[in-house]
Amino acid sequence: MAHYQNASFLIQSQHIKFDKKYPPGTAVPDAGIYRCTGCGHEIVIANGQALPMQNQHQHAFEFGTVCWELIVCPVD
Template sequence: MALYQSAQFVDTWTDPEFDKIHPPRTVAPHSGIYRCVGCGVEIAVSEGHLLPPAHAHPHRLGTREAWQMVVYADHRPKLV
């Protein structure tokens, strides 16, 4: 589970992009934190970079290896 210290830097956002499941070694459509749907391990990936390949981390036999974005990293400048 992704953790954070200051709630002022995190918003709840409803978007179908969070529901998409991405196969291993596909290009990440957005920068953010992706969670393995099979075992729950989380990784940070920049937009345009490849998600980890199958067997990149340990899984129990029979679990699915695919990635789901759980945190979107917004690159737009913020007015303070």
């Protein structure tokens, strides 16, 4: 789970971009912290970067397929 020190630097949001799920290798439209919906592993994606390919993030079988969701994004 992502950590932070000062809550005044984060704003809770209901934006639809946090509802989307992306398969491995997707060139995502938003930079930020992404979380694997299966195992909870978190990664940072910069502007223009793609999510890890299937062979770059693997987890135990019981966690199911690898899928990513945005959990924190910077504001322009």
